[in-house]
Amino acid sequence: VTVWAIAAAVGLGFVAGVLSGIFGVGGGILFVPTLVALGLGHVEAAATSLLAIVPTAATGAIRQRAYGNLRARAALVLGLASIAGAEVGVRLATEILDESMLRRGFGLARGAALPWGTVRAVRGAVVAVLAVTVAGIAAAAPGPDSTSQSSGSALVAQVTVAGQTPVGAAAVSAPPNATVGGPFVFPADGSVLRIGTSTATATAQPGTSTSAEGSIRALAVSIFAGEVVAESVTVRAGAAAGPAGATGDVGTSAITGLVVLGQALTPTGGAQFPLADWGTLDVLGSTSSTSDAPRSAESAVSGLKVRLIAEHAGLPAGTEIVVGVASARAVAQTAPAPVPTRPTRPDGSPRDTGSAPRPRATPRPRPPANAPKEPGKSIPGAPPEVVRAAPEVTARLSRGGYVFPVFGPAAFGNTFGAFRADVAGKWHHGEDLVAPAGTPLLAVADGTLFSVGWNDIGGWRLWLRDDAGNEFYYAHLSAYSPLAIAGKRVRAGDVVGFVGDTGDAEGGPPHLHFEIHPVELLQYGYDGAVAPYPFLVAWRRAEDASFSAGRTYRLGEDGLAGPPGAPVAAAQAGAVLLDAHDISSASGLVPGALQQALAGAQRRASGTP
Amino acid sequence: MIARLVLIGLVAGVFSAVFGVGGGIVVVPLLMALVGLPSHAATATSLGAILVTASAGVALYAVRGDVRPGYAALVGIPAVAGSLLGTHVQQRLSGRTLTLAFAALLVGIAVWLIVW
Numbered sequence: 001v002t003v004w005a006i007a008a009a010v011g012l013g014f015v016a017g018v019l020s021g022i023f024g025v026g027g028g029i030l031f032v033p034t035l036v037a038l039g040l041g042h043v044e045a046a047a048t049s050l051l052a053i054v055p056t057a058a059t060g061a062i063r064q065r066a067y068g069n070l071r072a073r074a075a076l077v078l079g080l081a082s083i084a085g086a087e088v089g090v091r092l093a094t095e096i097l098d099e100s101m102l103r104r105g106f107g108l109a110r111g112a113a114l115p116w117g118t119v120r121a122v123r124g125a126v127v128a129v130l131a132v133t134v135a136g137i138a139a140a141a142p143g144p145d146s147t148s149q150s151s152g153s154a155l156v157a158q159v160t161v162a163g164q165t166p167v168g169a170a171a172v173s174a175p176p177n178a179t180v181g182g183p184f185v186f187p188a189d190g191s192v193l194r195i196g197t198s199t200a201t202a203t204a205q206p207g208t209s210t211s212a213e214g215s216i217r218a219l220a221v222s223i224f225a226g227e228v229v230a231e232s233v234t235v236r237a238g239a240a241a242g243p244a245g246a247t248g249d250v251g252t253s254a255i256t257g258l259v260v261l262g263q264a265l266t267p268t269g270g271a272q273f274p275l276a277d278w279g280t281l282d283v284l285g286s287t288s289s290t291s292d293a294p295r296s297a298e299s300a301v302s303g304l305k306v307r308l309i310a311e312h313a314g315l316p317a318g319t320e321i322v323v324g325v326a327s328a329r330a331v332a333q334t335a336p337a338p339v340p341t342r343p344t345r346p347d348g349s350p351r352d353t354g355s356a357p358r359p360r361a362t363p364r365p366r367p368p369a370n371a372p373k374e375p376g377k378s379i380p381g382a383p384p385e386v387v388r389a390a391p392e393v394t395a396r397l398s399r400g401g402y403v404f405p406v407f408g409p410a411a412f413g414n415t416f417g418a419f420r421a422d423v424a425g426k427w428h429h430g431e432d433l434v435a436p437a438g439t440p441l442l443a444v445a446d447g448t449l450f451s452v453g454w455n456d457i458g459g460w461r462l463w464l465r466d467d468a469g470n471e472f473y474y475a476h477l478s479a480y481s482p483l484a485i486a487g488k489r490v491r492a493g494d495v496v497g498f499v500g501d502t503g504d505a506e507g508g509p510p511h512l513h514f515e516i517h518p519v520e521l522l523q524y525g526y527d528g529a530v531a532p533y534p535f536l537v538a539w540r541r542a543e544d545a546s547f548s549a550g551r552t553y554r555l556g557e558d559g560l561a562g563p564p565g566a567p568v569a570a571a572q573a574g575a576v577l578l579d580a581h582d583i584s585s586a587s588g589l590v591p592g593a594l595q596q597a598l599a600g601a602q603r604r605a606s607g608t609p
Numbered sequence: 610m611i612a613r614l615v616l617i618g619l620v621a622g623v624f625s626a627v628f629g630v631g632g633g634i635v636v637v638p639l640l641m642a643l644v645g646l647p648s649h650a651a652t653a654t655s656l657g658a659i660l661v662t663a664s665a666g667v668a669l670y671a672v673r674g675d676v677r678p679g680y681a682a683l684v685g686i687p688a689v690a691g692s693l694l695g696t697h698v699q700q701r702l703s704g705r706t707l708t709l710a711f712a713a714l715l716v717g718i719a720v721w722l723i724v725w
Contacts, residue, residue, distance in 0.1 A: 010687045017688030021695015022702075023711055024652025025633030026659045029718070031684050040680060047670030048677045052685030053663040057656045059689045063696040064653030071646070071654045077611060078618040078636060078654065079661025085622020086662070092627050119627075124723030126624070130638040131715035137641050138708035175700065 009034050013052070021060050026053040066176040068205045149331040151175070152212035152237075154200040158325065159186045159193055162308075162318030169195070174202035174212065192313065193321055196220025203421060211240035213421040214326035216303070217507070221323055223306055224313050228281060231257025233303040234507055235324035237286075240419040240426070241295040241331060248288040248299030248328070249419050252508060255283060255303060278312040281305070300327035402444050403492050404539040405474065405514055406499065410435040416531035422504050423457055424526055430473060430515030431532040437478050437510040439499040443490040444472055444539065452486045458513065459503025462496060469519030476505040476513050613643050618658065632659050634718060637711060648707040649699065 012034045016027035031049035040048060064070045156170035169184035181199035186192050198218040205211045215236040222229050238249040255267040260281060265273060269284040286301035303324025308317050404410075410433040418428045443449075447466035455461050458475035462484055465471050478500025483490055490496060501510040514532055521528030621635040633655040640651040670676050699707065 013684030013687035014691040017691020018695040021692040022699045024655035044675050047675035048681045050663045050666040051681035056688040056692050057660040059692040060656040069649045069653035075654045075657025077614040078658035081615040081618025082622040082662045085619035086626045089623035089626025124719050128719040134638045135712040
């Protein structure tokens with residue numbers, strides 16, 4: 001083997017890798033002849049080629065995963081089926097191939113039925129048919145104008161001294177998806193800006209439905225050595241677009257522990273505060289633009305922005321310090337204008353449980369065969385084949401003794417189906433009910449609890465299956481009640497847990513994430529959910545909380561640990577409540593209680609009874 | 610969809626064993642035609658499938674002692690570098706361009722298979 005042969009092998013290996021990366025092929029078609037030329041036997045060449053393919057394919061697959069293109073589960077099914085297919089193929093080959101084919105790289109041929117020319121023609125023809133198929137797909141695809149786009153970017157901090165190049169920290173942009181982070185100081189002594197730690201994440205998901213997100217989280221932020229301080233700055237911008245429309249979202253951005261010149265401030269979006277006579281502070285400034293055709297959605301948000309209007313701390317007027325900038329952009333695939341049609345019911349569609357007869361729908365004209373997918377049928381990141389239209393559901397849960405899941409005041413909107421970057425399918429499968437941490441959560445119906453425990457997204461969570469089979473999901477709990485045991489029967493109104501901010505809600509406002517999965521839709525798995533909003537509105541009117549039902553339990557029973565023979569005791573449910581409920585800011589003590597307490601202290605101090 | 614994936618996998622496996630050409634060349638077009646994946650997703654998923662089959666194949670051959678790691682490194686290491694370049698280039702291509710390029714590649718392979 002000469003140096004030239006080795007150089008040629010390296011070059012051909014590189015070319016095979018490029019082809020593999022672009023076209024998703026293994027590269028064996030070049031590896032095998034190269035290895036044969038280096039003097040390996042055919043079987044050795046085939047085996048060694050497979051070993052070279054493993055890192056090549058792995059590299060491509062890992063890169064493609066970062067770009068959001070890899071369908072890992074489909075790949076696994078394909079690969080396993082392909083191994084089975086090769087088993088069959090080997091048997092077939094020994095039956096139909098000619099001995100002479102051994103020379104041409106088939107280590108497995110033994111029988112003799114098909115002449116080489118036939119094999120050659122058949123496989124050439126098959127590949128030619130595939131070529132025509134692919135060319136047809138390319139011809140049928142929408143033109144180059146309609147390719148989708150997606151980009152997200154995030155920047156933890158940037159200091160722009162007037163007249164100088166900006167100095168930034170931890171900036172990322174997608175694609176490819178990326179996360180960076182760490183502490184940041186400017187200048188080296190941190191006198192202008194100091195950030196304890198931070199992460200910046202950018203994701204982009206291209207496709208027929210495209211979505212992008214940029215987010216940053218910075219902790220322990222201090223500007224001008226404590227003149228502006230924030231415990232945390234969380235900034236998130238999302239954008240999604242599909243055949244049906246485009247939406248931008250900056251809703252989950254928040255700043256906690258904001259203290260400006262020694263004064264605690266409540267950060268509200270878009271607010272501007274003066275900084276003495278030397279500058280201004282903008283809090284949570286955001287922009288969101290949505291256009292319709294061609295689809296688009298851009299959103300951007302910045303956490304803290306200090307602008308100097310006079311010289312300060314040695315920096316000239318015009319200097320700008322920004323903490324937390326996120327932006328997202330999504331341009332949808334501009335397929336031909338969608339034909340609006342009625343959502344179709346799948347087979348086995350839920351029966352109408354309402355008593356009133358439904359008017360029969362008049363027949364609609366059928367869309368042409370090549371009509372694009374109807375609006376609302378796409379989910380960012382999901383291949384169109386697995387997406388079905390949401391079936392119509394008319395089950396009336398509110399009549400069956402259901403109660404509202406949160407005891408006490410709770411705020412909620414109608415965000416079912418909104419963009420959510422971190423959950424399966426990237427859409428909001430339920431509703432967020434915002435309430436103070438520690439607010440009791442009630443079983444909405446008589447039923448059985450299951451899947452009680454931790455989940456990285458839901459945090460401390462539980463599921464309730466009512467007697468009709470409908471399933472309800474409670475997430476982000478701060479604490480469970482003693483009733484919260486998998487398999488436990490509960491009655492409507494029983495306290496099962498308490499509002500919190502665990503899981504991916506950490507750092508945001510405490511809330512209950514609540515989902516409704518009607519029994520008729522359970523066949524669709526996690527995506528078989530309906531908008532909770534109308535149900536919540538109906539249930540709001542009846543709050544049949546029954547604390548008594550869940551107040552007592554016995555040590556050693558109900559799966560709770562307790563030594564044998566331990567005294568049977570009532571649960572201190574109140575202790576659970578106090579653990580979870582922050583009452584430090586509560587008002588409304590018994591009138592005069594403070595005076596009485598102080599008077600008692602004075603009496604003790606002066607020695608009078 | 611699972612049934613279609615299994616079918617595609619079986620066809621690709623049989624084809625590669627009988628005709629000595631297979632893997633991505635068959636999987637990518639079938640993923641696009643039968644499952645409807647866009648071209649970028651089809652090529653990415655094909656790579657994942659190849660990773661599974663090649664790993665299994667290596668294990669079988671290694672038991673028989675046919676694998677020559679030195680030679681594999683000789684072509685495989687430059688191929689990894691090439692793959693990084695290839696995936697990077699692929700991201701710059703639109704779905705339509707990639708599909709057309711794949712069709713051109715298939716035409717070339719078909720001609721080569723018939724003439725060779």
